[in-house]
Amino acid sequence: MRSGLTTNTVILRAADLSDELGFNSLSISAVARRLGVAAPSLYSHVRDLPALRAGVSALALEELSDAISTRIAGRSGREALFGFAEAHRVYASRSPGRWQSLQHLTAGGMAGSAAVGRLVALTESVLHRYALRPEWQVHATRMLGSFINGFIALAGSGSFSHRSPEPESSWDIAIDAMHTLFSSWPSIDGPDPARKLH
Amino acid sequence: MRSGLTTNTVILRAADLSDELGFNSLSISAVARRLGVAAPSLYSHVRDLPALRAGVSALALEELSDAISTRIAGRSGREALFGFAEAHRVYASRSPGRWQSLQHLTAGGMAGSAAVGRLVALTESVLHRYALRPEWQVHATRMLGSFINGFIALAGSGSFSHRSPEPESSWDIAIDAMHTLFSSWPSIDGPDPARKLH
DNA sequence: AAGACCAGCCTATACCCTATAGGCAGATGC
DNA sequence: GCATCTGCCTATAGGGTATAGGCTGGTCTT
Numbered sequence: 001m002r003s004g005l006t007t008n009t010v011i012l013r014a015a016d017l018s019d020e021l022g023f024n025s026l027s028i029s030a031v032a033r034r035l036g037v038a039a040p041s042l043y044s045h046v047r048d049l050p051a052l053r054a055g056v057s058a059l060a061l062e063e064l065s066d067a068i069s070t071r072i073a074g075r076s077g078r079e080a081l082f083g084f085a086e087a088h089r090v091y092a093s094r095s096p097g098r099w100q101s102l103q104h105l106t107a108g109g110m111a112g113s114a115a116v117g118r119l120v121a122l123t124e125s126v127l128h129r130y131a132l133r134p135e136w137q138v139h140a141t142r143m144l145g146s147f148i149n150g151f152i153a154l155a156g157s158g159s160f161s162h163r164s165p166e167p168e169s170s171w172d173i174a175i176d177a178m179h180t181l182f183s184s185w186p187s188i189d190g191p192d193p194a195r196k197l198h
Numbered sequence: 199m200r201s202g203l204t205t206n207t208v209i210l211r212a213a214d215l216s217d218e219l220g221f222n223s224l225s226i227s228a229v230a231r232r233l234g235v236a237a238p239s240l241y242s243h244v245r246d247l248p249a250l251r252a253g254v255s256a257l258a259l260e261e262l263s264d265a266i267s268t269r270i271a272g273r274s275g276r277e278a279l280f281g282f283a284e285a286h287r288v289y290a291s292r293s294p295g296r297w298q299s300l301q302h303l304t305a306g307g308m309a310g311s312a313a314v315g316r317l318v319a320l321t322e323s324v325l326h327r328y329a330l331r332p333e334w335q336v337h338a339t340r341m342l343g344s345f346i347n348g349f350i351a352l353a354g355s356g357s358f359s360h361r362s363p364e365p366e367s368s369w370d371i372a373i374d375a376m377h378t379l380f381s382s383w384p385s386i387d388g389p390d391p392a393r394k395l396h
Numbered sequence: 397a398a399g400a401c402c403a404g405c406c407t408a409t410a411c412c413c414t415a416t417a418g419g420c421a422g423a424t425g426c
Numbered sequence: 427g428c429a430t431c432t433g434c435c436t437a438t439a440g441g442g443t444a445t446a447g448g449c450t451g452g453t454c455t456t
Contacts, residue, residue, distance in 0.1 A: 004404095028442075
């Protein structure tokens with residue numbers, strides 16, 4: 001037992017490195033250099049590069065869910081919606097490599113995992129106040145998730161740069177618009193306007 | 199002059215290969231094998247791997263714009279909006295590698311290019327009928343673009359799989375919702391409800 | 397205490413990819 | 427015919443991935 005590496009340590013350092021270099025530049029050899037060991041030494045802790053990357057994705061998913069959980073605690077309706085969205089954006093901004101790793105999540109990889117289930121549950125809690133019918137809750141989930149992911153990707157690639165107004169306001173307006181939409185979508189109890197005030 | 203390779207041929211074949219293997223697996227050596235030449239031979243036609251990839255992105259952008267142009271021809275308002283969005287989705291489905299290459303476009307890379315300008319113009323023509331104030335047109339552009347890109351990415355990664363209702367209906371509902379939104383957003387002539395009927 | 401075993405590190409290495417250097421051969425221009 | 431150019435080639439350096447086998451320190455058993 002020399003430097004005391006563990007699988008978790010390797011993955012955590014890999015995640016940190018991906019934030020610095022970009023997820024696509026993450027490599028076994030770069031992590032090994034960072035840890036001051038020879039590259040083959042890492043195979044005692046991770047099976048191969050894809051497994052290392054999957055480890056970073058799993059870590060990112062957990063961290064994101066924690067961030068969301070914190071941001072939406074004690075909130076509902078519009079406030080929860082904004083908190084939910086903002087948690088993504090802040091996470092992507094602070095941990096770009098980790099965020100990128102989430103784009104590589106596939107249904108086959110982690111579909112049945114507790115971590116994905118947790119994120120789904122958080123999304124449902126955010127939409128809970130809208131009391132949408134099940135199929136409409138799915139539509140809302142997909143629309144919200146698509147917007148968030150797409151906005152962050154496009155903003156990150158500079159597509160919104162150098163153009164007025166600031167992307168921040170577009171973000172707010174879009175989320176507010178979705179809040180309005182979800183508030184008016186078919187709810188569990190039917191079209192009760194009074195109930196739909198949030 | 200032997201096999202008659204040209205830069206365009208190399209890029210086109212690279213694009214085809216990226217659709218088969220995924221954009222991230224595109225390599226100089228894979229393209230060389232496909233073309234039946236030695237890898238170093240390709241450097242007569244492209245400067246390096248990043249340049250090859252940029253070539254694929256430029257081609258994809260052109261093809262997508264063509265597809266959009268075709269899909270929205272003779273349409274306006276709601277029809278144009280659906281056609282615009284559908285063109286993206288069909289393109290991403292038929293040419294997954296090419297579509298992925300577009301995720302690597304950055305402002306620094308092609309911001310000033312005619313091709314990006316063309317896509318911006320197409321987006322504007324789609325939104326033209328809504329007669330939005332300039333800053334609101336930007337918000338609409340960003341919301342629409344974010345949703346489209348995000349939806350395609352999430353659907354592609356399997357996030358919407360194995361869950362009712364079909365993603366197709368979520369797509370339709372979201373675009374229809376945005377149509378409704380844009381129809382009610384501040385327009386150039388102010389809040390004229392009669393004008394806002396599409 | 398000594399020996400066996402194990403885990404985690406190491407070096408060596410095969411294979412693959414990227415990109416550069418220099419050579420060769422065919423086509424073109426004078 | 428000769429010189430030049432272009433587009434291909436081989437050779438190769440350097441970097442990354444992953445496997446094989448060796449070494450060493452720590453732990454367990456006798």
